[in-house]
Amino acid sequence: MHYVGRFAPSPSGPLHFGSLVAAVGSYLQAQANHGSWLVRIEDIDPPREVAGSADAILRTLDAYSLHWDGGILYQHTRHDAYQAQIEDWLKSGEAYYCQCTRRQIKDAGGLYAGTCRERQLSSNGASVRVKIDNPVVEFTDIKHGLIKLDLSMASEDFIIKRRDGLFAYNLAVVLDDIYQNVTQVVRGADLIEPTGRQVSLYQKLGKTPVSYLHLPLALNADGNKLSKQNHAPAIDNNNPGPAMEAAMAFLGHAIPQELHGAPVETLLAWGVENWQSSKLPSETEVITAF
Structure with missing residues (x-):
C-alpha cells in the first residue's frame, strides 16, 4: 500500500x-x-x-x-460530506439529537451519561451525538506500543455536530483521512x-x-x-x-x-x-x- x-x-x-x-x-x-x-x-x-x-x-x-x-x-x-454522514447515522439510529448543556453534564459528574439517547428529540437547540456501543479502550502506537485509554471517556457517546451548527473535530478528521x-x-x-x-x-x-x-x-x-x-x-x-x-x-x-x-x-x-x-x-x- x-x-x-x-x-x-x-x-x-x-x-x-x-x-x-x-x-x-x-x-x-x-x-x-x-x-x-x-x-x-x-x-x-x-x-x-x-x-x-x-x-x-x-x-x-x-x-x-x-x-x-x-x-x-x-x-x-467538506461540510456537505460531514452532514451527509450525520444524516445517515440519524436515520439508522447510530446518532441522535442531544439537548444537554455543558453545565448539566458538569453538574452530573463531567461525563455524558446517554441522557438523550432514547428520547427521540428534535434538532432544535441540539447537538448530535454518535452512539458508542463498542468503545475502543486501547490502540497501538508505532513508537509507544500499546496505549490504554480511559474507559469512561472511551464509552461516552460523543458530539459529532455542535449545537451551534459546527462540525466536531473527531468526525471531520476521520472522514477527511478516509477521503x-x-x-x-x-x-x-x-x-x-x-x-x-x-x-x-x-x-x-x-x-x-x-x-x-x-x-x-x-x-x-x-x-x-x-x-x-x-x-x-x-x-x-x-x-x-x-x-x-x-x-x-x-x-x-x-x-x-x-x-x-x-x-x-x-x-x-x-x-x-x-x-x-x-x-x-x-x-x-x-x-x-x-
Missing part, C-alpha cells in the same frame, strides 16, 4: 516551534517511507480562526522547504486521548483505521505546551535553518556538525536518509529551549 501522510494545522495563528515539530516529523516519516505528504487546513471552527493564518501557514511551510503533494484540502469545503486515503497519522501526543474515539468511527464506518505515531509535545521552560493559545512565538520565515535544526534535534535526529548552517533542503535530505521512528524520544512531553 502506498504510504500517505498528512499535516493538518488549524488556521488559528502562525506556525510556532511546536507545530514545526509536527510538520517536520510527519514530513520525514512520509518521505522515509517513499510516500506522499499532504497538507490539510482544518478550518471548521471559525470562532478560533485568525484571518490570513491559512495563507501564512502555507508560506511558512514553503519557506522551510516542506513541500506538499497535490492540492490543499480545506475542511470548510484522502491517508494511511498513517503522525501528530502531537496531545491527541492521544481522542484516538480511541476516532478509531471507533472507523469501525462504525466499516473502514480500516490508519496507523498512528504520536510525537512528543514541545514544552516551554515553565512546562506549558507551546501553543497559539499560550502565545508561542511564530518561527522565522527569513532564517529557517536554526528552527529546522532544533526541530530535528528535538525529534532525536540531531544533524552532524558539518551540516550546521546548511540550507534547509540539505537538512531535510539528511533527515529523510537517516529517519527512524525508533530514535524519537520515548517521552510524550519534552522541554525545549528554542
Whole structure:
C-alpha cells in the first residue's frame, strides 16, 4: 500500500516551534517511507480562526522547504460530506439529537451519561451525538506500543455536530483521512486521548483505521505546551535553518556538525536518509529551549 501522510494545522495563528515539530516529523516519516505528504487546513471552527493564518501557514511551510503533494484540502469545503454522514447515522439510529448543556453534564459528574439517547428529540437547540456501543479502550502506537485509554471517556457517546451548527473535530478528521486515503497519522501526543474515539468511527464506518505515531509535545521552560493559545512565538520565515535544526534535534535526529548552517533542503535530505521512528524520544512531553 502506498504510504500517505498528512499535516493538518488549524488556521488559528502562525506556525510556532511546536507545530514545526509536527510538520517536520510527519514530513520525514512520509518521505522515509517513499510516500506522499499532504497538507490539510482544518478550518471548521471559525470562532478560533485568525484571518490570513491559512495563507501564512502555507508560506511558512514553503519557506522551510516542506513541500506538499497535490492540492490543499480545506475542511470548510467538506461540510456537505460531514452532514451527509450525520444524516445517515440519524436515520439508522447510530446518532441522535442531544439537548444537554455543558453545565448539566458538569453538574452530573463531567461525563455524558446517554441522557438523550432514547428520547427521540428534535434538532432544535441540539447537538448530535454518535452512539458508542463498542468503545475502543486501547490502540497501538508505532513508537509507544500499546496505549490504554480511559474507559469512561472511551464509552461516552460523543458530539459529532455542535449545537451551534459546527462540525466536531473527531468526525471531520476521520472522514477527511478516509477521503484522502491517508494511511498513517503522525501528530502531537496531545491527541492521544481522542484516538480511541476516532478509531471507533472507523469501525462504525466499516473502514480500516490508519496507523498512528504520536510525537512528543514541545514544552516551554515553565512546562506549558507551546501553543497559539499560550502565545508561542511564530518561527522565522527569513532564517529557517536554526528552527529546522532544533526541530530535528528535538525529534532525536540531531544533524552532524558539518551540516550546521546548511540550507534547509540539505537538512531535510539528511533527515529523510537517516529517519527512524525508533530514535524519537520515548517521552510524550519534552522541554525545549528554542
